[in-house]
Amino acid sequence: MKKHFARLVFWVFGWKLEVMDTKGAIPSVVIAAPHTSNWDFIFALGAFWQMEIPLRYFIKQAYTRSIFGFFFRWTGAIGVDQKNRGSGLAAFAADLLRRNKDIVVMVPAEGTRKRVDRWRTGFYRIALEANVPIALGYLDYKKKVAGVTRLVHPTGDFEKDMQIIEAFYKDIHPKHPELYDPKIY
Secondary structure (H helix, E strand, O other): OHHHHHHHHHHHHOOEEEEOOOOOOOOOEEEEEOOOOOHHHHHHHHHHHHHOOOEEEEEEHHHHOOOOHHHHHHOOEEEEOHHHOOOHHHHHHHHHHHHOOOOEEEEOOOOOOOOOOOOOOHHHHHHHHHOOOEEEEEEEOOOOEEEEEEEEOOOOOHHHHHHHHHHHHOOOOOOOHHHOOOOOO
């Protein structure tokens, strides 16, 4: 049902989906970037529903505890208390991935739809701790393409790995370019 709904949404809005051939392997930490609009949620969710990959993502706990909390949890949301989050979120996500080999954890690396000077690096810490690759997910609004087409295996050399990731995202067009800084670290 979700897959067919997502295909309909993509068709109505004229979007396409590009995915890598993973040969049965599911990327476990997915960067969702650029993140400049609420529409990003719709298209990213639609992409994963079409790929039939169980998706988990972190969201403010207020959303999962609201009257619409059932909806967000149904879409894969995990509520996070941002005030008491601390560094335990990366460890929690890594443990979640180690225990569930068939899911992905999507992380909007910017952490907000507003312009930021640097990305948050939790996705990197999660991937290192869980010993899983980072999949580079994107929404290119100019081309109307959603995709997950490259894996980066974190080496522990943060700067080198981030240069690879930054090079990938430099030509991706966000919905609101003024809210995106392609220099990510």
